[in-house]
Amino acid sequence: MPKTSTEDRAWIDEAIRRVDADANRSADTHLHALPLPVDGIELYLKDESVHPTGSLKHRLARSLFLYALCNGWVGPTTTIIEASSGSTAVSEAYFARLVGLPFVAVMPASTSTEKIALIEFYGGKIHLVDDAGQVYDEARRLESGCDGHYMDQFTYAERATDWRGNNNIAESIFDQMQAELYPIPAWIVVGAGTGGTSATIGRFVRYRRFPTRVAVADPENSAFYGGWESDRSDVTTCVPSRIEGIGRMRVEPSFVGGVIDEMLHVPDAASIAAMRWVSNILGRAVGGSTGTNVWASLKIIERMRQAGESGSVVTLLCDGGERYLGTYYNDRWLAENGLDIAPYARKLEEFAGTGDFTD
Structure with missing residues (x-):
């Protein structure tokens, strides 16, 4: 773009005012407590689907x-x-x-x-x-x-968001957790599409010196898990992710592996089973990446349970399921894509009854 003129500067000022005014008209997103059959551990969903455009x-x-x-x-x-x-x-x-x-x-x-x-x-x-x-x-x-x-x-x-605060998603989570039984989360679990959310949260918890650990849940066919595990940024895959919004065929420049404490690989069928399971609990449909987040969160919760740890885990409800009625909520689409969610659905039902999420 050429040197900014006086007229262009006035237009930019007005554009920024409109964007800020839109933010002021929007309330913060909700934090839902998801009931668990596990004593001493709480799971929360930060509901980003209530934004004006319906997603994180x-x-x-x-x-x-x-x-x-x-x-x-x-x-x-x-x-x-x-x-x-x-x-x-x-x-x-x-x-x-x-x-x-x-x-x-x-x-x-x-x-x-x-x-x-x-x-x-x-x-x-x-x-x-x-x-x-x-x-x-x-x-x-x-x-x-x-x-x-x-x-x-x-x-x-990862650089457009102020990770020190300024009402970013990390600051919002910690503010909303203040009155909970375990106000400082033991873990925050997110997916990675650009890497911006994990970078923001990971930097924030370090800046504020919280003991919270950050985990990234990665779906099939994504390069992030392999890149993080091998500490390489040139890892690529040949097939795109089937879980829209997260997972990439390359390690994106915004992915900051140094602020992530753990990554968990989640099968696509497990993501979709967990998505449907959460939707039944909440009484409304959620998207596939929420299922990825929840499955990874339950794996972490199982580890905490076995270690006798107590505390809270926070993850994200990224978007609503109405965007995926023709795919993840369509059994014919699942069959056409070779996705059998039945074993994972049974595991979730067993967990709901026993609190046991062991493999």
Whole structure:
């Protein structure tokens, strides 16, 4: 973007005011206590589905817009471009409309039709690619072909959010936990899509000197687990993740492995079984990444139980299940994708009755 003019600076000021005003109109997200048949251990779900755009990515999109505006990368004629599997694009389309800018989402062709419809509802345009690994280069190509700015969530997620506080998700969790039986979580469990959430929470707990440990739950076909385990950033996979919103074919630049205490690999069928299990408990549908988070949380809780430890575990309800009615909630889709959730569903039912989650 060329040197900022007086007129452009005035537009940027107004755009920032609109984004801040939108945040002021939004209440904090809820923290739900999920009943467990385990004495001395509590599990909480931070419900990010209640954001205006229905997912955890609303926080990221707001931060990315503020970061780009304050850096002078976005002006009154800029086309916003993002590479996204869905939820980030939904939220960025919302903020682009809020400040009056066009938005284009570069997405894998496998993205759920429900997410595509939401992006279009907010005025965004869809640019589909057959190979999920092509989204980055295609977004850059589109950026160079117009007066555009590629938001690049996978690079800027970890630096666009102020991890010291300023109402980030970590500060919100600890504020809401203050009156609970175990106010300082023993563990916080999250998935990784960009790596921005795990980086923010991991840095925050270290900065505030909390003993809380941070675990990342990673689905099948994701490079994050292998990259973290081998301490390499060049790990890649050949097949995209089936759990939308988390898991990537490469270790993204925003993934900060040094602030993560543990990673857990979660089978996709286990994620979907846990998603349905939580949905039945809450009485409303949640998304697949929530199932990934919950399955990993229960593995950690089982370890705590066996060690005779007490405390709290906090994880994220990332988005609502209405975005996945044609996939994760569709038994025919599961069969077509070779996903047998029955063994994992039985394990969850046994846990509900006995409190035992051993393998």
